Amino acid sequence: MDTKSPxxxxxxxxxxxxxxxxxxDHVIVNIGPSHPATHGTVxxxxxxxxxRVVRTDVHCGYLHRGFEKECESxxxxxxxxxxxxxxxxxxxxxxxxxxEAVETLAEIEITPRCRHLRxxxxxxxxxxxxxxxxxxxxxxxxxxxxxxxxxxxxxxxxEHLADLTGARVTYTYGRIxxxxxxxxxxxxxxxxxxxxxxxxFVARVHGLMDRNRIFIDRMRDVGVxxxxxxxxxxxxxVILRSTGVPxxxxxxxxxxxxxxxxFEVPVGINGDNYDRYYVRMCEMDESAHMIRxxxxxxxxxxxxxxxxxxxxxxxxxxxxxIESLINHFKLVMDGPQVPAxxxxxxxxxxxxxxGFYIMSTGSGIPAKVHVRAPSFVHVGGVHRMLDGxxxxxxxxxxGSINMIGGECDR
Numbered sequence: 001m002d003t004k005s006p007x008x009x010x011x012x013x014x015x016x017x018x019x020x021x022x023x024x025d026h027v028i029v030n031i032g033p034s035h036p037a038t039h040g041t042v043x044x045x046x047x048x049x050x051x052r053v054v055r056t057d058v059h060c061g062y063l064h065r066g067f068e069k070e071c072e073s074x075x076x077x078x079x080x081x082x083x084x085x086x087x088x089x090x091x092x093x094x095x096x097x098x099x100e101a102v103e104t105l106a107e108i109e110i111t112p113r114c115r116h117l118r119x120x121x122x123x124x125x126x127x128x129x130x131x132x133x134x135x136x137x138x139x140x141x142x143x144x145x146x147x148x149x150x151x152x153x154x155x156x157x158x159e160h161l162a163d164l165t166g167a168r169v170t171y172t173y174g175r176i177x178x179x180x181x182x183x184x185x186x187x188x189x190x191x192x193x194x195x196x197x198x199x200x201f202v203a204r205v206h207g208l209m210d211r212n213r214i215f216i217d218r219m220r221d222v223g224v225x226x227x228x229x230x231x232x233x234x235x236x237x238v239i240l241r242s243t244g245v246p247x248x249x250x251x252x253x254x255x256x257x258x259x260x261x262x263f264e265v266p267v268g269i270n271g272d273n274y275d276r277y278y279v280r281m282c283e284m285d286e287s288a289h290m291i292r293x294x295x296x297x298x299x300x301x302x303x304x305x306x307x308x309x310x311x312x313x314x315x316x317x318x319x320x321x322i323e324s325l326i327n328h329f330k331l332v333m334d335g336p337q338v339p340a341x342x343x344x345x346x347x348x349x350x351x352x353x354x355g356f357y358i359m360s361t362g363s364g365i366p367a368k369v370h371v372r373a374p375s376f377v378h379v380g381g382v383h384r385m386l387d388g389x390x391x392x393x394x395x396x397x398x399g400s401i402n403m404i405g406g407e408c409d410r
Contacts, residue, residue, distance in 0.1 A: 052389075067085075076338055078332075089133075089350075097345055097356055206281065239352070263286045336364060
């Protein structure tokens with residue numbers, strides 16, 4: 001039989017992302033991945049009718065990180081630095097969500113002080129993440145003054161977190177059963193001062209932008225997504241809340257110390273770019289309010305559980321006791337022996353539901369680590385917010401989604 005006959009031809013051979021437009025006056029262009037607003041990996045193939053975007057095909061591209069597979073070659077403790085590099089703008093939330101998944105499987109209950117500190121640092125990270133997103137979006141619209149205000153405050157916070165963790169941006173501060181170290185002297189005093197500076201500069205940005213005619217014309221009724229579409233595409237976080245849905249894991253399925261806090265869940269009206277901007281601005285104020293509550297109620301006591309199977313011994317004991325030296329060696333080389341089974345833990349990250357699904361065979365190395373990364377989910381439906389608008393709207397709309405390449409490609 002002739003293998004070149006039609007019945008042996010492969011269906012749908014390789015073809016362009018878009019077939020012929022059928023319109024002589026339409027043009028197909030590539031935006032990214034080298035475009036400065038597409039994070040170096042994202043490619044947006046757009047069909048244009050003049051300046052109007054008829055349709056888009058969005059590809060997240062590759063960072064070639066292979067995070068999930070890489071986790072299968074490292075101990076439960078040693079892969080924490082890789083977790084930091086998912087959403088590297090708010091790395092601490094990644095740490096705490098991952099650690100909670102392991103602690104759930106190992107049936108570890110963290111100490112009250114650790115629970116409060118993780119909550120405080122999660123909200124601090126949320127402010128940093130939202131500041132970065134809003135500042136970058138305003139810069140791309142030409143609002144350089146507002147950009148500089150927000151980035152200045154963000155850098156104060158980055159330096160403050162570096163004082164606590166000993167690192168900048170990617171902190172590796174979470175530990176299974178606790179934290180790497182306790183607060184240094186004067187850290188909370190400095191935190192209160194930074195929150196005061198934050199309120200001053202954010203108030204200036206509100207005054208510059210909220211009723212700015214140019215800003216409103218560029219953002220309102222642009223990049224609209226309905227509640228139905230948002231739920232259909234699996235959107236969570238700010239994007240879903242901008243449509244009017246008050247879905248927030250911190251309130252709906254409380255974890256850490258959130259059940260002890262008084263806070264509101266800001267929501268939007270139209271699900272447009274302006275709503276996403278305003279929801280983030282309001283969420284930062286709520287985070288500052290929660291941080292002050294946690295500072296006032298922060299309990300004393302240890303930050304790590306007293307369990308030599310998971311907790312690294314104090315360094316001075318490693319240098320002076322043979323038992324502690326052996327314990328440290330075994331935890332670093334072999335890893336903590338996490339009971340066999342699987343677990344899922346989800347936290348409300350600045351972008352939405354960040355979940356870790358882990359599987360263990362009872363050894364010191366994971367059998368599987370899967371990340372429910374909000375950025376990856378959101379890129380899947382971003383075309384719903386781009387199609388039908390202007391070419392110039394692509395950059396602010398994509399910026400309002402806050403796609404982070406590390407967790408998108410993972």
